[in-house]
Amino acid sequence: MEILMSILAGILFATAIYNLLQKQLLRIIIGTVLLSHGAHLFILTMGQLKTGKPPIIVEGVEQYTDPLPQALILTSIVISFGVTSLLLVLSYRASKLNESDNMEELRGSEHE
Template identity: 80%
Template sequence: MEIIMSILAGVLFTTGVYNLLQKQLLRIIIGTALISHGAHLFILTMGELKRGAPPILDYSIDQYTDPLPQALILTSIVISFGVTSLLLVLAYRASKENGTDNMDKLRGNEND
C-alpha cells in the first residue's frame, strides 16, 4: 500500500510542478494545490499506514496508531486552503485590473 501511495504522491508532485511552469494564473494555482495534496499523501505515507487502537493508555492493547501524521495533515490542509483562497483572490483581482491572466503579458515589457 505504501508503494501505491508513494507513486500517487509522485504523480501529484509531477503534475503540480508541470502546472506551476505554465503561463496562466489559474494553472499555477492548481499546481500549488496539487503539490500540497502530494505533500499530504507523502506525510501520511511516511507515518506508516498501520492499523491499531487509538493512542489511549490501556495495558491490554499491544499496538497503537500514531496520531502525529494525521494532526500534521489536518494542519496542512487548513493552511493550504487559506493559501489557495488567497491566490485565487489575487489572481481574480489581477485579471480584472489587467484584463488577462497570462504571465507574459502581466510581466510587462521593459522596452515600453
C-alpha cells in the same frame, strides 16, 4: 499500500510541477494545490500506514497508529485552504485589472 501511496504522491508532484510551469494563473494555482496534496500524502505515508489500529494508546492495545502525521496533515490542510483562497482572490483581481491571466502579459515590458 505504502508503495501505492508513494506512487500516487509522486504523480501528484509531477502534475503539480507541470502545472506550476504553465503560463495561466489558474493552472499555477492548481499546481500549488496539487503540490500540497502530494505533501499531505507523503507525510501520511511517512507515518507508516497501519489499518485497523487506533491512533491513541488505551489499555490493552499493543500496536497503535502514530497520531502526529495525522495532526500535521490536518493543520496543513487548513493552511493550504487559506493560501489557495488568497491566491484565487489575488489572481481574480489581477486578471480583472489587466484583462489577462497570462503570466507573460502580466510581467510587463522591459521599458516600463
